Amino acid sequence: MSAGDDQPDSWALAVLVFDPLYGRFVLPPAAAALVATPEFRRLSQIRLLNTISPTLATLGEVRRYSHTLGVVRLECLWERRPENEYSRGQLDALQAAIILHDIGTPPFGHLFEYILKEAKGWDHESVITDILHGRHVAENRGHQIYAGNTLKIIEVLDGAGIDLMLVGSIIERRHPLSSLILGSLDFDNIDNVVRMALFLGLGNYASLAKDLAASISVNSRGDLVCDEGNVDLIEEWAGVRKSVYEVLVFDELTVSAQAVLTKAIKIALRNDVLSADDWALTDEELLRRLLGSRETKDLIKLHYLGRLPAPVLTVQLNASFREIWSEGTDNFLEEINRIASQHGVGKPLCYVFQENGAFGKEVEFVDPKTGSIWRHGKRTRSTVVYVFDQNKCRVSRSGVLAILNELLIWLGCDMGLVQHAHLLGHKYDAGKQISIEYEIDGD
Incomplete structure (x- = not known):
């Protein structure tokens, strides 16, 4: 006082x-x-x-x-x-x-x-x-x-x-x-x-x-x-x-929204619509900035605040991003876009999540009674790749499976690395199951 x-x-x-x-x-x-x-x-x-x-x-x-x-x-x-x-x-x-x-x-x-x-x-x-x-x-x-x-x-x-x-x-x-x-x-x-x-x-x-x-x-x-x-x-x-x-x-629609917003922010940074000083904006101020820019207006209005890109493929690979790819994420996504385009995705929007400890982490403690160290858990590392379509055209199941197959070949991975996948909304939990489905669909 x-x-x-x-x-x-x-x-x-x-x-x-x-x-x-x-x-x-x-x-x-x-x-x-x-x-x-x-x-x-x-x-x-x-x-x-x-x-x-x-x-x-x-x-x-x-x-x-x-x-x-x-x-x-x-x-x-x-x-x-x-x-x-x-x-x-x-x-x-x-x-x-x-x-x-x-x-x-x-x-x-x-x-x-x-x-x-x-x-x-x-x-x-x-x-x-x-x-x-x-x-x-x-x-x-x-x-x-x-x-x-x-x-x-x-x-x-x-x-x-x-x-x-x-x-x-x-x-x-x-x-x-x-x-x-x-x-x-x-x-x-x-x-x-x-x-x-x-x-x-x-x-x-x-x-x-x-x-x-x-x-x-x-x-x-x-x-x-x-x-x-x-x-x-x-x-x-x-x-x-x-x-x-x-x-x-x-949750594929949530990730679809993140993919659109990420694309818009990257475009805005490249065109000096945004800069590092804009960290102090609020969520709504950032959206207004993106809506006010010719380069990002339609992306935010039509595909973020409007109809989100449709989920096509989500695949989790049981390997860290650096284990399967040595360059930047933009080059990685560019190649996935190319693969998706070749197999029926009209206007692909691809996204990657570099999972590092999200599903599990190791925690180390000191026991106050004994002074000994004890641990719990194990850190998980995986790569989750998403393919969305900004157009409304339907992609066939065989087309989605072909995208997955070519993606794995390109990365030098086999089906055994697939830990989890969504193909046009159908969930798979094991690479073997996807492999069988691919063979049946291929027939």
Whole structure:
């Protein structure tokens, strides 16, 4: 409170949050002030799913703002552990880092982020550091970042007495507490998994999230600490996570939307309609920019906001992208487009997902009782290739099978690498089954 004031500063007021996962909970005063800053409020306009989806419509409207509030809730529960040895200053810095660690997320999240990284060498973690010091654009701290409002984070941190350098060290992975928000199993991905599961209709796993968050910690080296007796919690989380990503990766209309948006963004970057500085746009601002450009207007209007390209083929190969292809993704997709065109796809739109740990990951812990290391899970790596048709013409089953066969020959793969496939909406789970179908269709 300022001298002579009768009312506390705005950062000194706690607020009550209502959340579909965790119910009602209180945001501590400093956290409440931080989530009100323009830098963070922008996340209320950034989707968690990275696209608009006609089939995952509810999840498609969930924003990163509410997800981060959930992560703060898990951290607050974790703080109550009787064995917690961190100082109040460190815990306040951790909470601030949780709130701020996603403020550099561009519109449509990872989708735009990966394109910017590949095309411009852009890094959202570096942007966070720049924001904390008012250097995220060429202008100074007076730059308007959201809804005409200027940067406020440093002012709020100062007012709450939170150490900016300590917050920065956590966000930049230079502090043991970093592992609790940037680790292989952390508060962020715990909430991310259970929040997506809820809005995909897979179930409410709030209790799992709370129990798991209360069961993990870090030591002075930044190693994750968890009693091996909690392996059932880890197992359940891994199962829910796999179920979530199986929906996200194999829901073909959602991926079709991602493919169209990716194509439009790449065209916009090549034609200087977009630049790396546009990371600070919201989802809707990015769409307006693309709709306002001659190069991308029809693509967004007709094939993203209109009728999505029809799914033709989805195939998951049990090999990492680098194991089957040594060049860039654009060359890879160009060749698949050529193959698809030769076998009846009128106007192909191809897409590739380089899966690295989506369906399974290895997590390492130190047991606090014995000091021994124990592990759970195994990291998965695969390549998922999608073929869509922007035209309305029907492709024959024999044509789709021919695309798959030629694709495998071109990559030097055999049918045994096929882990999962959709052919014109028909699901196959084994290369052998597809091989038999191909022979029958060929007859």
